[in-house]
Amino acid sequence: MTVLGTSSPARNLACRACGATYPLAAQHACFECFGPLEVAYDIDALKRVTREQIEAGPKNIWRYAGLLPAGQDEAARVTLNPGLTPLVRADNLAAELGITGGLWVKDDSANPTHSFKDRVVSVALTAAKALGFTRYACASTGNLANSVAAHAARAGVRSVVFVPYDLEPGKIITTAVYGGDLVAVEGSYDDVNRLCSELVETDEFEDTAFVNVNVRPFYAEGSKTLGYEVAEQLGWRIPAQVVIPMASGELLTKIDKAFEELVEIGLCEAPSEGWTVFGAQSAGCNPIALALHGDSKEITPQKPTGIAKSLNIGDPAAGLYAIESVRRTGGWMEYADDDEIRDGIRLLARTTGVFPETAGGVTTACLVKLVKSGRLDPTRETVVFNTGEGLKTLEAVAELVGPTHRVKPSLRAAREAGLLGPR
Ligand SMILES: Cc1ncc(COP(=O)(O)O)c(C=O)c1O
Ligand SMILES: [Zn+2]
Secondary structure (H helix, E strand, O other): OOOOOOOOOEEEEEEOOOOOEEOOOOOOEOOOOOOEEEEEEOHHHHHOOOHHHHHOOOOOHHHHHHHOOOOOOHHHOOOOOOOOOOEEEOHHHHHHHOOOOOEEEEEHHHOOOOEOHHHHHHHHHHHHHHOOOOEEEEEOOOHHHHHHHHHHHHHOOEEEEEEEOOOOHHHHHHHHOOOOEEEEEOOOHHHHHHHHHHHOOOHHHOOEEEOOOOOHHHHHHOOHHHHHHHHHHOOOOOOOEEEEEOOOOHHHHHHHHHHHHHHHOOOOOOOOOOOEEEEEEEOOEOHHHHHHHOOOOOOOOOOOOOOOHHHOOOOOOOHHHHHHHHHHOOOOEEEEOHHHHHHHHHHHHHHHOOOEOHHHHHHHHHHHHHHHHOOOOOOOOEEEEEOEEHHHHHHHOOOOOOOOOOOOOOHHHHHHOOOOOOO
């Protein structure tokens, strides 16, 4: 398979485990040790990127094209132009939790298909097109399927996305509507992922880019843009603390990598005591958090349960690297049960006007726990990542909220319902 173009600052793929290097092709595992591959950059090329260049760029992730492996040529992008989503000041939530150092919600539900996955898919499919693939695919817990199907529709390319059969209707419908093939697999996400790993090796799928399998190294880099954006939106300042939801753990490691790069190439200074990374999982699927809590060198795979289906990856590919980021920065991981997740959704909605999907409920619930346990320092600036949209998982709160009053259309009825004072 062909190698990516020369305008990319990416230099090669490198094994995260043993450091072996490979060309920039559609390969995701190391031939030497089976470790995951990651994009490595020409650091001098990255250092040529300036704040001014970025600020003059488009109002989406491509303003950071100089720091990404693909997408330097606008005409060659496969994209819905996601990114530059709101960074919302969360003063009411901060007051409720006693956070005095400043609290922000990075609201990535504002992306075109309403999750952060548009970032990773835009980068993965732009690389996939350059590498010659003519069909787009993924193994998904829901949001990735939405995004791949929509990107393929915009590009006029065939897609085939694979999901567990028991996803929320809001994830199935918002994928199926784009018209590609949607395969509901009778199994868990981990079963779906294994099936895709087998399909990708067949002749029939030789033309197919699975964004999170054979082009995974490029896909993963898209998450860096969340870190760049938060820093830019804070006035080129890296926040002292970040709270990030985890499924595979990839997003967390890439936000951390983005902050490291910003410091290394001179676009930002590190906060005086460095930044601290916190991870959030659900109690129904907490293999990464449990490994950290148990000080284990390995992650024990789980069979996920619970309402946070988008985070239900029982065998997380980047789990150990997420633990490494959290340990290195002095952070911690928490997990929240279904009731706490529902409370988290409502707390974020009630205090910020941002209605998150279950993943955002997980993150908000874990923020609360981290503050209560004293692991998160309330005097340091904190950013919480809302990665998905509440409208896609309405059933999570459908039975808990509704009209507070029901009245006939008359003043008398309004008074009787307590909406007007007594005369
Ligand atoms: C809404 C949402 N947030 C967070 C994640 C976690 O991403 P990662 O697998 O990179 O840890 C996912 C993954 O599917 C997701 O759908
Ligand atoms: Zn290796």
